[in-house]
Every structure is written in C-alpha cells, then in structure tokens.
Amino acid sequence: MLPVAVANTASGPVKSGLPPVKPGLPLSIFEPVPVGIDEFGMQVLIRLIWRNLLIGGEPGAGKSALLNVLVAYAALCLNCKLILLDGKQVELGQWRKCAEAFVGPDIAQAFLLLTRLQTMMDNRYAFLLDAERRKVVEKIQTRSPVTGEVIWVPDAFLPYVVAIDEIAYYSATVGDKKQRDSFSELLRDLVARGRAVGIIVIAATQRPSSDIIPTSLRDLFAWRFAGRCTNDSSSDIVLGRGWVEKGWSANMISPNNPGAGLLIAEGGSPQLVKTAYLDDRTCAAIAAYAAGLRAEHRAEQQRNMRLLPPAV
Numbered sequence: 487m488l489p490v491a492v493a494n495t496a497s498g499p500v501k502s503g504l505p506p507v508k509p510g511l512p513l514s515i516f517e518p519v520p521v522g523i524d525e526f527g528m529q530v531l532i533r534l535i536w537r538n539l540l541i542g543g544e545p546g547a548g549k550s551a552l553l554n555v556l557v558a559y560a561a562l563c564l565n566c567k568l569i570l571l572d573g574k575q576v577e578l579g580q581w582r583k584c585a586e587a588f589v590g591p592d593i594a595q596a597f598l599l600l601t602r603l604q605t606m607m608d609n610r611y612a613f614l615l616d617a618e619r620r621k622v623v624e625k626i627q628t629r630s631p632v633t634g635e636v637i638w639v640p641d642a643f644l645p646y647v648v649a650i651d652e653i654a655y656y657s658a659t660v661g662d663k664k665q666r667d668s669f670s671e672l673l674r675d676l677v678a679r680g681r682a683v684g685i686i687v688i689a690a691t692q693r694p695s696s697d698i699i700p701t702s703l704r705d706l707f708a709w710r711f712a713g714r715c716t717n718d719s720s721s722d723i724v725l726g727r728g729w730v731e732k733g734w735s736a737n738m739i740s741p742n743n744p745g746a747g748l749l750i751a752e753g754g755s756p757q758l759v760k761t762a763y764l765d766d767r768t769c770a771a772i773a774a775y776a777a778g779l780r781a782e783h784r785a786e787q788q789r790n791m792r793l794l795p796p797a798v
C-alpha cells in the first residue's frame with residue numbers, strides 16, 4: 487500500500503495510514519479522492535463530499551488536468567451523478583456519456599441547468615426537513631419491510647458533482663451582463679447551500695478575481711488549488727489573502743512543472759502537490775468503461791423496480 491499524506495482537510499485531517507481507496511470498483515464519492523502526491527512522494531487525498539473546490543492558475547498550469555482526474559473518479563462512482571459545464575467543450579467533453587447533463591458554450595443552457603439544480607436543491611432541503619435530517623449521507627438505517635430487520639440502504643438521493651471548466655466563460659465572457667450576473671448568483675447559491683444536500687461544485691478559472699467571480703462566491707470554496715500563478719497577487723486571490731506574506735505563493739512554481747500547485751482547505755495551510763495526470767487516451771478509456779458501468783447499473787435498478795410489489 488502507498489503511504490498516505492496527512493492532507494489538510496476542512497473536516498479534520500485525512501489521517502496518515504488511511505487506505506487510499508477501497509479496492510475494486512465502483513468507487514464511492516463519500517471516500518477521500520486521490521489527487522496526486524506531495525513533495526515527499528506521499529499520496530494526497532481530498533474529501534469532496536460536503537465540500538466545493540476552486541482550481542485556479544495561469545494558462546497551462548494544469549487546471550483542466552486536475553478537473554479531469556476528479557471527474558474520472560466521480561464517473562467511476564455509481565453513488566453520484568455528474569453535471570458538466572465546459573465553454574471549450576473539449577476539456578470535459580470525453581465524459582459527456584457518463585453525465586446527466588453536458589453544457590458547452592451556451593449561457594442560456596448553463597443558466598437553465600443551474601436553475602434546475604437550484605430547484606432540486608430546494609426540494610432536497612424540504613425532504614431533509616421533513617425527515618428531521620441535516621444532510622445527505624451514504625447510507626441510512628431502516629427496517630426491512632419484508633423481515634422487519636434493521637438494514638442499511640443508500641440514501642434517498644445521490645450527490646451531484648458539478649464540474650465547470652472556466653467559470654469566466656459563463657460569468658464574464660458570453661451573453662449579456664444580466665445573463666452573466668444571473669449565472670454567478672445561481673452558482674453562488676449552489677456553492678453556499680448545496681453542500682449538505684450533496685451538491686459538490688468543482689470549478690476552474692485562470693484568475694478568480696472579482697470581475698470574474700464575486701469575492702462572496704470565491705470565499706465559499708472550502709478547497710482551493712492554485713497551480714502556477716503569474717504573480718503573487720493572483721496566488722493570494724486563489725488561496726486567500728495573506729498567504730504570500732507567510733511565504734506561500736504559487737508564483738514560485740516553475741512554468742515547466744504543470745500540475746504542481748498549492749492545495750489548501752478551509753482552516754488549513756497550503757501544501758505543495760503534484761497532481762495526477764490522465765492523458766486523452768486514458769480519459770477516453772475510463773470514460774467508456776464508466777459509461778458502460780453506469781448503463782448496466784441503471785438497467786439493474788430498472789429491473790429491481792419491476793420486481794417491487796405494486797404500491798397500494
């Protein structure tokens with residue numbers, strides 16, 4: 487087994503010695519996700535569930551590559567759904583067959599999609615309130631309607647991983663000002679309130695300055711990864727103000743080292759990480775495998791539904 491780095495998670499450290507990933511497939515979005523290695527060669531994991539991640543850095547820093555690693559993991563988790571927004575289309579396009587929705591360079595569609603997610607989020611909160619619960623979990627305890635035994639079953643609804651490659655495309659480039667502002671407001675609401683109901687936003691941007699994403703939105707991301715930044719101020723914009731003064735700047739990363747960056751969690755301190763990298767062929771192979779796995783799972787669920795006795 488590989489040694490595991492003590493990652494600075496927002497919900498407490500992922501302890502050294504924790505098994506990296508449970509062997510076998512499918513994976514679980516409730517488990518910490520391997521993202522790369524630290525400077526000692528130890529594996530770095532991040533817990534995405536109930537969290538959001540902002541990925542920043544200059545062009546070519548490795549933002550899309552990290553996004554692809556995370557989307558690949560999520561695609562192999564049958565206990566989560568995928569939503570993809572990609573202005574360039576080709577960065578996340580390979581995963582579209584694994585996703586519930588894939589939006590390309592269309593602000594109207596992006597707006598509609600986020601509106602539907604917001605409605606779903608509100609419905610989920612109404613459900614949780616009714617069930618006297620506070621958040622979505624992997625499994626809940628219930629009694630078997632057949633035997634009366636206490637059993638564990640998957641929660642009523644699945645987490646959603648919402649991956650956005652280049653927020654700026656939707657928040658500052660296409661459409662008119664009203665559409666762009668509405669997009670940013672919706673995204674802010676999802677990032678602020680979506681965590682407990684399992685909405686995980688992973689968003690990449692070249693520079694998360696206030697003209698691209700409102701500061702009120704940027705500050706809500708619990709996890710942040712700064713790939714190489716063109717200057718100290720950009721690094722502080724991604725990681726949060728004050729880290730450059732304490733000696734942590736993603737400007738110090740070599741331009742010849744894409745995928746290297748500083749990873750920080752809410753309340754933690756930055757950690758130098760080299761992210762894992764999946765080339766196009768590997769992404770295509772994983773995406774095809776994951777799409778097959780998901781189709782098989784859907785078919786099995788439909789078969790099981792048909793076996794249920796009719797509702798009275």
Ligand SMILES: Nc1ncnc2c1ncn2[C@@H]1O[C@H](COP(=O)(O)OP(=O)(O)OP(=O)(O)O)[C@@H](O)[C@H]1O
Binds near residue numbers: 549762763
């Ligand atoms: N972890 C990594 N290890 C090795 N090479 C990497 C890694 N991440 C990225 N690269 C290399 O850097 C190139 C640029 O990466 P990527 O497209 O992810 O950058 P980006 O920050 O998304 O750029 P842009 O903002 O222009 O979209 C990749 O094509 C790949 O060759």
